[in-house]
Amino acid sequence: MNPNLVIVVSNSNKYPAKFLIPILKATWGKSNNIKIIYYQGDSNEFKLVGSDLYVPESGKDSRQWIKTIKAYEWVYKNIEFDILFGVTASSYLNFQNMISFLKNESSKNLYCSLPDTYPPYPMEGVSDIKFGSGAGLFLSKDLVRLLIEKQNMVDSSLPNDVAYGKLFIHDHKITLTEGKRQDFRKFPRSKEIDLGQYHYRFDIKANKYPRYLEIFLLLYIHFNVLKKEGFVKKIFNFVFELFFISIFEFLRLLNPLFFLPLLNKARYQILKFSVRLIKSNRISLYMAKLIKRFVSQ
Numbered sequence: 080m081n082p083n084l085v086i087v088v089s090n091s092n093k094y095p096a097k098f099l100i101p102i103l104k105a106t107w108g109k110s111n112n113i114k115i116i117y118y119q120g121d122s123n124e125f126k127l128v129g130s131d132l133y134v135p136e137s138g139k140d141s142r143q144w145i146k147t148i149k150a151y152e153w154v155y156k157n158i159e160f161d162i163l164f165g166v167t168a169s170s171y172l173n174f175q176n177m178i179s180f181l182k183n184e185s186s187k188n189l190y191c192s193l194p195d196t197y198p199p200y201p202m203e204g205v206s207d208i209k210f211g212s213g214a215g216l217f218l219s220k221d222l223v224r225l226l227i228e229k230q231n232m233v234d235s236s237l238p239n240d241v242a243y244g245k246l247f248i249h250d251h252k253i254t255l256t257e258g259k260r261q262d263f264r265k266f267p268r269s270k271e272i273d274l275g276q277y278h279y280r281f282d283i284k285a286n287k288y289p290r291y292l293e294i295f296l297l298l299y300i301h302f303n304v305l306k307k308e309g310f311v312k313k314i315f316n317f318v319f320e321l322f323f324i325s326i327f328e329f330l331r332l333l334n335p336l337f338f339l340p341l342l343n344k345a346r347y348q349i350l351k352f353s354v355r356l357i358k359s360n361r362i363s364l365y366m367a368k369l370i371k372r373f374v375s376q
Contacts (some may be wrong), residue, residue: 085160118150144239177277189219191256210244
């Protein structure tokens, strides 16, 4: 029996979500048999317009955990479901694979995602917290209810997925079930796409690619998931890869987040070399001292 599933997607009016969400809705979001809700803050009241849920909470990142719980609470009260899947906008979902995965899981006491640990590196005096990544998280209805009932116990000083992990695993001894996901930090070749996954996440910002390129990555994944193996798919992938791998690298070079650190590093190396050069020659060292003395007067 297929679980009654609802997908809850984090949205905002900010870049890149406002560009990604329309593409999501036109691709994997067109599912006719799975309910999908896209929620965002900055509203005066709860309001559902089509599949867009407006939540009476600030859209600021610092309020994300509260906004998320409010969205989950609205879904809990207004939509029939057995399992909720919370996901970020930088994602592609394969529902056929997702349903197959869930057939082997219980619809009770289900807390399922990729396991992670906080903090990501050892810190003196700080205990590790095990949690499930919030980039794609299954919660059974009973755990959604628990999260709503215990929201005042959620540690708001932590990232929201870490805080949920602390509540579920550490406070209520709930077992974290390991989920599945494939992350992309660059434009992949078709042979690198695991078509057995149910969740693909775009994390190209980690390699300093502009995030608007996630749109092309999403469309490329969509084509590969839909299209069966054949001559047309091979030709399409060859042309698409040849063009977009080059475009991705070119646009990364133009991204300030990529080239400014390189310029700063180059400037440091030039200054370091110049100081060495001056110190290696007695005349240049003497002149440098004179200039320094003159400037300091």
